[in-house]
Amino acid sequence: MNLLIVNGPNLNLLGTREPQMYGNRTFTDYLDELKGLFLGITIDYYQSNVEGELINALQRSTHDGIILNAGGYTHTSVAIRDCIAAIGIPVVEVHISNLAKRESFRHDSLITAVCAGSVMGFGIEGYQLAVQSFSNKR
Numbered sequence: 001m002n003l004l005i006v007n008g009p010n011l012n013l014l015g016t017r018e019p020q021m022y023g024n025r026t027f028t029d030y031l032d033e034l035k036g037l038f039l040g041i042t043i044d045y046y047q048s049n050v051e052g053e054l055i056n057a058l059q060r061s062t063h064d065g066i067i068l069n070a071g072g073y074t075h076t077s078v079a080i081r082d083c084i085a086a087i088g089i090p091v092v093e094v095h096i097s098n099l100a101k102r103e104s105f106r107h108d109s110l111i112t113a114v115c116a117g118s119v120m121g122f123g124i125e126g127y128q129l130a131v132q133s134f135s136n137k138r
Contacts, residue, residue, distance in 0.1 A: 001040070002062040003134055005031070005127060007047040008054055008071035014096075014124070029115040030124050031104040038131050048053045052060075058091075066091045067130040073110045074099075095120035 007027060015026035027047070035043050046057045051073055058080070068091050073080050084091050093111055098121030112118050117118065117133055119126040 002044070002063045003131060004044045004046065004057075004061050004066050005067045005069075006054060007045075007059055007069045009035050009049040011048070011071055012047050013067060025124060027124075030127070034060075034127060034131065036092060038135060040063060041135060043131065047114075051077055051079060055079060058087055058089075060084050061087065061089055063064045065089060065134045067094055067127060067134075068092070068111070068115070069094045069096070070111060074111055076110070078110060081110045081114055084111055090116040090134075092116055092133055093118040093120075094126045094130050095136060096124055096126060097121060121123060131136065 011027060015024055015029070027079070031043070031045055044063065054070065055072065058068070066083070066089055070077065070080055074093070075097070091111075091114070092110065093115040099109065104132050108117070117130075119129045119133075122129060123124070
C-alpha cells in the first residue's frame with residue numbers, strides 16, 4: 001500500500017508554531033516515527049503553503065490513498081474540494097486540533113463532504129489514525 005500525506009499552509013512550522021496547540025515535534029521527526037509504525041506501507045510526504053501546488057500534488061498522485069491536512073484552506077478552498085472530488089483516490093482529512101473547539105470560522109470544512117473520513121483533535125497522532133484507517137481496508 002502506498003499513501004501520500006499532504007500538508008497545507010503553515011504546517012511546515014510544526015514544532016515551533018503555537019506549541020501549546022500543535023506540540024513541539026516537527027512533522028519530519030514525526031514522519032520518521034510514523035513510517036516505523038507501518039513498515040508494510042510506503043508513506044510519501046508533500047507540504048506546501050500554496051493552494052495550487054497542493055492541488056497539483058493531489059492531481060499527480062498515483063497513491064492508494066491520501067491523508068490531507070489542508071490547514072486554513074480547509075475552510076476556504078472550493079478548488080481543493082473540487083480536486084478531491086475529481087481525483088478518484090480516497091482522501092482522509094486530518095486536523096491536529098479539534099476545529100469545533102476553535103474560532104467559529106474554523107467550524108466549517110469545505111472538504112469533509114468529499115473525503116472518505118475525517119480525524120481531528122487527537123494531536124499529531126491523528127495522522128497515525130488516518131494511516132490505520134487505510135491499513136484496515138487492505
